[in-house]
Amino acid sequence: MAETNGMDKVTENGSIRIADEVVAIIAGLAATEVDGVAGMSGGVVGGIAEILGRKNLSKGVKVEVGEKEAAIDIYLIVKFGIRIPDVALKIQENVKQAIDSMTGLNVVEINVHVQGVAFPEPERKADEEELQQRVK
DSSP states (O other): OOOOOOEEEEETTEEEEEOHHHHHHHHHHHHHTSTTEEEEEEEEETTEEEEEOGGGGGGGEEEEEOSSEEEEEEEEEEETTSOHHHHHHHHHHHHHHHHHHHHOOEEEEEEEEEEEEEOOOOOHHHHHHHHHHHHO
16 A cells, blocks of 8 residues: 555644554554454564564554545454454454544555464463472
């Protein structure tokens, strides 16, 4: 998607400008609020998807913003064991509602790109106990 300069609106009191980055952050935050999302993905680098924290929410989101409409691509990692189509649909609904309510933009499409699956980490306490048993 081609990156634009954001939404501009002229009112009788002046102009209102919403940058693409703001729309991307709103979309990223709305996506991570959905259960089953492990994190945003920075894209595939060398075949490995990088999970980004909350500080980099806009990095897993690409937006194309016009005067009244927006199209969004979201790249993310899902948690193991969840039903991906259900989570993707909830993401689309949540992102659309958040962008519409906060910016007034009409969201024409939200494309969800699942870049990977996050597996639960093994409990460290059990690993530490096993290590202590081996040392004795």
